[in-house]
Amino acid sequence: MKFEAKFLTKSLVTSLSVALGLLIGTVAADESKPTKFDQSEYQIPASASKNLMPEDKLRRAGQINSSILMQLHYEHPIFDNKLSKESFKQMIKMFDRNRIFFLASDVEQFKVFEKKIDDAIRTGRIELGYDFFEMYEERYRDRYSFALKALNQKFDFDQEEDFQFDRRESEWFKTRKEQDDYWLKKVKYDALNLKLADQSDEQIKEKLTKRYKSNIRRMSQTNSEDVFGFFMNAINASIDPHTTYYTPRQFEDFNINMSLKLQGIGAVLTQEDEFTKVVRIVSKGPAYKSGQLHKDDKIIGVGQGDKGEIVDVIGWRNGDVVDLIRGEAGSIVRLQVIPHTSGGDAAAKVVRLIREEIKLEDQAAKGDVLEVKQGNDTLKYGVIELPSFYAETAFSSSDSKEPTSTTSDVKRLIAELEKKDIQGLIIDLRNNGGGSLNEAVDMTGLFIDKGPVVQGKDFEGNVRVLRDSDGETFYKGPLAVMVNNGSASASEIFAGAIQDYGRGIVVGENTFGKGTVQTVRELSRLVRNPEFDMGALKFTIEKFYRVTGESTQLEGVKPDISFPSFYALDEYGEASYDNALDWDTIKTTNFDAKNDVQNYLSYLMDSHSKRATTNKQFENLLDDVAHVKKERNKKSISLNYKQRLAERLKNEEKTLTRANAKQLAQGNKPFKDLDAYEKYIKDQDEVERNYKGINFEGDFLLYETANILQDFIAVQSNPSLAKLEPKKEVKIN
Structure with a gap:
């Protein structure tokens, strides 16, 4: 059966997020000149899908892909009708996430394939994936051709009407007229x-x-490998969100990127509908230091240098946007961004970043002393900021030419901080995306005598226990661990172990909840005498569990004391992904827990709440959280110019008021206007970029963590504060 056109989407590239921190190449753009475009930008090319057919190597790649997953994937998925139906669902969702290209009749027509995808991939008869793409491309071209014609009319922005920008949960359009009205x-x-x-x-x-012609042109550049990759990854997405097929070209890029030094803006991007969206900010990269780019921000334009034309990138493929952002370290790139807080308003701002090599030293642990006033006293707390868990690397620590690691650096920093008479220690794991599992285990060993730290269960059901066995506790003092929803993987293992042992108090937001491990296999290496390069497959092989037997998957680590968060657990982390592996438990392993934190938790929470209710910065944070959640829940927005302009001015006024309140609280002069505030942000970015230590300024959550740690110290030395007696050590079997 042959459909009318081709069925591919930029949205499926969502599963192939690109880490910009790894992708900034060495080709410099001329920053003094606007980007030049060929006249083909304004021409509508022929359809890409008419003559595309799956190559033999791709048929074979699909068969090997399914075989690997059935045998070696953690879940051992069965390629049956159930998986086929979920794959169909993922294809529809990925190709037309916002339900604006297909009609209800198109989706109904597709259902003939709903139970045939599993058979197609096993037998190599994957033409149906190309039929999907053919239908999609036809609908895509039709809609943007309609949009081009609509530009010939004059719009009335004085009308009172709304536009539903979020249709993800809406019904499919039943008629072409409904669809035309929407597109208008x-x-x-x-x-x-x-x-x-x-x-x-x-x-x-x-x-x-x-923009619209460029969208059509980019769609027409799709080749057979691209279509197969999208089709294959719709199937993989039905198994778990971290299982991904790389076409030969994508895998070549992957290897090149891994071999490059970390250069760029330090952000992980993905494609969602027609936008390039920020998935994660890499700690200590240019974007992180600027404080102006955030998760869920949408990049809609890219400019070179301070004067280069900002190129509209709405509708561009993720890789093409990355190519535009590439440049030499030290050069300037300007990103036109729709903030995640703006809902559907699309009020853009320009973020100026200086591309730089994200040096390994920037990812290393840093230590400093935080001084907190308490009455007439000044209390000192050691703070160790840890952006990642790194094993021995080529860079040297500040006082040594020898290779170093997370554990050795943290050990050295603790020794230095203890010489400065600190009352307690704070390990800051905010936005630490993980890294070396062994380092997470070894670092935990600095705070406990000995015992298990984490358990792992592989695809064959074998359970391994990773332990600290040195029998020594390097740091025995009071401890707090700061986490947020950007703390993942190895960070969760460390924080979970500290919490399970009762060794310290965990403070912040619920962590990300990634408790799985992936590996990558080249498909050509799995067959005898390979004639073709068939790409590679990344798939899940293991799951992590805490010493209590609870998985970190989905649920992450829940802090003992929670701070306000912009995201619920199912809106940000692993739980927000379709088909993420389930949370479950295995047998508890033997370990000795103090349980001190649980003994005093009610007292600590009460003390924190009393401070938070009288803290203006906490009040502002709660107000911001409520505003962002309200905007995020919006699905429609006004098309009235005066109304939209008034809303923008109101938001700008609120931003300036907040900024000036902070300035006055710090004894500084208020900003004259929003331009003055934005200039200040730009100047602070330059200061942060060149600052080598830990910047405590304005980090009221860190100061509150120090207050919580001081409460913990006080109640441990005087249990009557909590009106209870401390429990003895508890041995958990």
């Missing part, structure tokens, strides 16, 4: 966003014409 509003929405950015009618038409 979509074009009007795009035009209004540009009008609010002070673009003239002529500029709006020119820019949107270029």
Whole structure:
């Protein structure tokens, strides 16, 4: 059976997120000149899908992919009708996530394949994936052709009407008229966003014409390998979110990227619908230091240098956006960004970043003393900031030419801090995405005598226990661990172990919840006498468990004292992904726990709550959280110019008021206007970029963590504060 056109989407590239921190190459752009475009940008090319067919090597790659997953994947998935139906669901969702290209009748027509995908991949008869793409490309071209025609009319922005920008949970359009009405509003929405950015009618038409034609052109560049990759990854996404197929070209890029030094802006990007979205900010990279780029921000334009034209990248493929951001370390790139807090308003800001090599030293542990006033006394707390868990590397510590590691660096820093008479120690794991498992285990050993730290269960059901066995506790003093929803993997193992042993108090947000391990296999190496390069497969092989037997998967580590968070657990971390592996438990391993934290937790929470209710910064944070959640839940937005402009001015006024309140609290002069505040942010970015220590300024959550740690110290020495007696050590079997 043959469909009318081809069925691919940029959205499936979502599963192939690109770490920009790894992708900044060595080709410098001329920052003094605007980017030049070929006239083909303005022409609509022929369809890509008409003559595409799966190559023999791709048929074979699909068969090997399914065989590997059935035998070696942690879940040992069965390629049956159930998996086929979920794969079909993922294909539809990935190809038309926002339900704006297909009609209900198209989706119904597709259902003939709903139970055939498993058979297709096993037998190598994967033409149906190409039929999907053919239908998709036809619908995609049709919709953007309609949008181009819609630009010829004059829009009335005085009307009271709304545009539903989020249709993910809406019904499919039943008629072409319904779809046309929606797309007319979509074009009007795009035009209004540009009008609010002070673009003239002529500029709006020119820019949107270029954007829509560029979208069609980029779709037409899809080749057979691309289609197969999208089809294969829809199937993989039905198994788990971290199982991914790389086409030969993608795997070549992957290897090149892994061999490069960490250079760039330090962000992980993905593609969602027509936008390039920030997935994660790499700690200590340019984006992190700027404080201006955040998770879920959408990049809609890229400019070279301080004067280069900002190129509209809405509708571009993720890899093409990355190519535009590439450049030499030290050069400037400007990103036009829709903040994650703006909902559907699309109020853009420009973020200026200096590309730089993200040196391994920047990912190393740093230590400093935090001084906190308490009455007439000044209390000292050691703070160790840890962006990642790294094993021995080529870089040297500050006082040695020998290779170093997380554990050796943290051990050295603790010794230095203890010489400064600290009352307690704070390990800051915020935005630590993980790293070396062995280092997480060894570092835990600095704070306990001996015992198990983490358990792992592989795809064959074998359980291994990783232990600290040196019989020594390097640091015996009071301990707090700070985490947030960017703390993942190895960070969760360390924080979970400290919590399970009752060795310290865990403070912050719920962690990410990634408790799985992946490996990568080249498909050609798994067959005798390979004739073709068939790409590679990354798949899940193991799951982590705490010493209590509870998995860190999905649920992560829940802090003992929680701070306000912009995201619920199922909105940010592993739990937000389709088909993430389940949370479960295995047998508890033997370990000795103090349980001190649990004994005093009610007292600590009460003391923290009393401070938070009288702290203006906590009040502002709660207000921001409520605002962001309200905006995130919006699905529609006004198409009335005056209303939208008033909302923007109100938000800008609120931003300035907040900034000035902070300035006055610190004894500084208020900002004259928003431009002055943005200049200050830019200047602070330069200071942060060159600062080598830990910047405590404005980090009220860190100061509150120190207060919580002091409460912990006080109640341990005087249990009557909590109106209870401390429990004896408890041995858990």
